[in-house]
Amino acid sequence: MDGPSSRRRRPLSSEGTPLPQGNVTSGIVRIGDTVRRPAGPWTPAVHALLRHLHAVGFSGAPQPHGIDERGREVLSFAPGVVAWPDHFELLADDRALARVGHLVRDLHDAAAGFTPPPDAQWQVGIPAPDGDLIVHNDVAPWNLVIGDEGWVLIDWDGAAPGSRLWDVAYALHGFAPLSAAVGPDGVAVQAHRVRVLAGAYGLDEAERRGLLPLLARRAMSMHQFLAEGAANGVEPWARLWADGHGESWRADAEHIERHRTDRERALLD
Ligand SMILES: Nc1ncnc2c1ncn2[C@@H]1O[C@H](COP(=O)(O)OP(=O)(O)OP(=O)(O)O)[C@@H](O)[C@H]1O
Ligand SMILES: [Mg+2]
Structure with a gap:
């Protein structure tokens, strides 16, 4: 009116x-x-x-x-440029990738001491398999501002109870990136970048073992979430599904599963 x-x-x-x-x-x-x-x-x-x-x-x-x-x-307002899609070259070298690993580690260490307000309502899109702290849930180059005054993670709407490994699995997908759209040489680069980021985060061996199965599972959870949203006509998920995002997450999950040995070597050798 x-x-x-x-x-x-x-x-x-x-x-x-x-x-x-x-x-x-x-x-x-x-x-x-x-x-x-x-x-x-x-x-x-x-x-x-x-x-x-x-x-x-x-x-x-x-x-x-x-x-x-x-x-x-x-x-x-965080001054700088958002890394994805136009400035991913800023994360091409190991030093930059390690900085992301440190950032996520610092975030989790800082979040570990947080006691949510008793009436906290989180937007739990995809429940994490276990949750002992509040995690960001969308740590990705499209939510990273790279600026001279610092690197800042934006877009916190999806923060919710989760685990360090659940958040790291998602971050590795975006920052390696563990995309199915790579040639055979790309798989070695992906494995290397997984090693660098996980190393900078400082995962111990038990955590690395725990992380391995989560990589495909986290990507597949995105596929399932979007499929469900589309089936129920929930926006913006139905639109993202129609634009092919669900299919892309499924292809990535299968790609991650197919090259599991490369990552085992990268994380455990
Ligand atoms: N605090 C901030 N500082 C600087 N720029 C910001 C900030 N928050 C949002 N932006 C800008 O707005 C854009 C969209 O913001 P945001 O990521 O929050 O939206 P979204 O639609 O939820 O994103 P996504 O596609 O990741 O789900 C960002 O890419 C960035 O350019
Ligand atoms: Mg965003």
Whole structure:
């Protein structure tokens, strides 16, 4: 319904600078040094987590600044470039990849001391097989801002109880990347990058053994999640499924399974 008062209000899109559209969230804008994103029932818990991370010295996440007058979450704007899809070359060398491993390790170490508020509501899309801390659940180059002032993980909507290995398995998929679309030479590169990132994270041998079966399982969980969303007509999952994301995750899961020995060597030798 349109009326005199709503006509006086400026439409959302004309306020602030629209940020590049991701796959899931629309209407994200930058206003000054802040980002405004649609809030959800999970936002108070996510902001409590972000506050905790900063309080214990982890700076690789946006600062939370509450909810604005339009009901959107307010976060600090992280200056820099998002690594995927346009700047993946910045993660080509081992040093850069190791920095990602350290970042994820620091994040998990910082999150381990977090006690969620008693009424915390998380957006649990894909339940982790076990959960002893709150993890990000979408640690990937499309959520990594590479900036001169630091590297920052953005897009915390999916944070939820999980395990270090569950989050690392997902991160390895995105940062190696463990994509089915590689030639035979690419498999060796993938195995090397898995070794570098897992090494920088500092997984011990038992954790490396535990990680191996999770790599394909984590990718397959994405396929199943999108398939279910599509079958039930839930957006944006149905759209992503129609665009081929579900198929791509399935192909990657099968690829990971097919080359399991390469990764066993990379992680255990
Ligand atoms: N705190 C931030 N600092 C800087 N840029 C940001 C921040 N939050 C979002 N952006 C910009 O907005 C884009 C989309 O944000 P975001 O990743 O939160 O959306 P999404 O649709 O949920 O993404 P995805 O496709 O990963 O699910 C990012 O790629 C980035 O360019
Ligand atoms: Mg994102």
